[in-house]
Amino acid sequence: EVQLVESGGGLVQGGGSLRLSCAASGFIFNNFWMTWVRQVPGRGLEWVANIKYDGSEKYYVDSVKGRFTISRDNAKNSLYLQMNSLRADDSGVYFCASGGHCDFWGQGTLVTVSS
Amino acid sequence: DIQMTQSPSAMSASVGDRVTITCRASQGISSSLGWFQQKPGKGPKRLIYAASTLQPGVPSRFSGNGSGTEFTLTISSLQPEDFATYYCLQHIIYPYTFGQGTKLEIK
Numbered sequence: 022e023v024q025l026v027e028s029g030g031g032l033v034q035g036g037g038s039l040r041l042s043c044a045a046s047g048f049i050f051n052n053f054w055m056t057w058v059r060q061v062p063g064r065g066l067e068w069v070a071n072i073k074y075d076g077s078e079k080y081y082v083d084s085v086k087g088r089f090t091i092s093r094d095n096a097k098n099s100l101y102l103q104m105n106s107l108r109a110d111d112s113g114v115y116f117c118a119s120g121g122h123c124d125f126w127g128q129g130t131l132v133t134v135s136s
Numbered sequence: 137d138i139q140m141t142q143s144p145s146a147m148s149a150s151v152g153d154r155v156t157i158t159c160r161a162s163q164g165i166s167s168s169l170g171w172f173q174q175k176p177g178k179g180p181k182r183l184i185y186a187a188s189t190l191q192p193g194v195p196s197r198f199s200g201n202g203s204g205t206e207f208t209l210t211i212s213s214l215q216p217e218d219f220a221t222y223y224c225l226q227h228i229i230y231p232y233t234f235g236q237g238t239k240l241e242i243k
Contacts, residue, residue, distance in 0.1 A: 025179075066172075066180065066223055068232040082231040083137075116179050122170055122227045124191075126179035
């Protein structure tokens with residue numbers, strides 16, 4: 022059974038940094054692209070970034086380019102999102118999803134950026 | 137960016153009803169579209185991929201159709217557990233983009 026468990030969320034001041042993690046199990050992690058998606062509570066979903074199975078390709082939504090970095094450690098079956106220069110509009114629940122097309126999802130971790 | 141427009145944004149229906157949700161893309165996306173269901177406090181669950189292929193384990197009352205710019209998700213006979221919010225996602229051109237969601241409520 023595929024399991025994705027996000028962690029690392031919390032309350033941070035504007036301009037600060039957070040690093041989110043996603044622990045994956047139940048599938049061959051290093052065979053799959055991985056994705057981060059976020060959601061403002063009560064609002065819709067926003068695709069944030071994805072990364073190829075070997076880390077050689079990464080793509081981002083424009084609003085996070087230059088501030089967020091997606092990475093992975095295939096030896097640890099883990100996905101990461103380093104978030105710098107955080108803004109209030111980065112607040113929301115961050116989900117990791119397996120596959121480039123969001124096959125399976127975790128439960129999310131809440132990020133709150135205070136202005 | 138490709139804009140994905142879902143309609144309706146909200147609807148109410150009864151158990152047993154047939155329901156159709158539409159997603160329109162601002163440019164052609166071939167069949168590079170998925171449909172997702174989300175319940176409160178949970179991560180989304182993919183129902184359909186490649187526009188019309190049912191995710192394994194998803195009940196057959198869910199079906200997807202379309203290609204190019206217009207897509208539909210149909211639930212043939214609503215069950216109580218189907219009341220949720222539904223999203224489409226295009227995954228052919230970066231940045232990938234979701235529709236704004238359709239909230240399906242009990243009438």
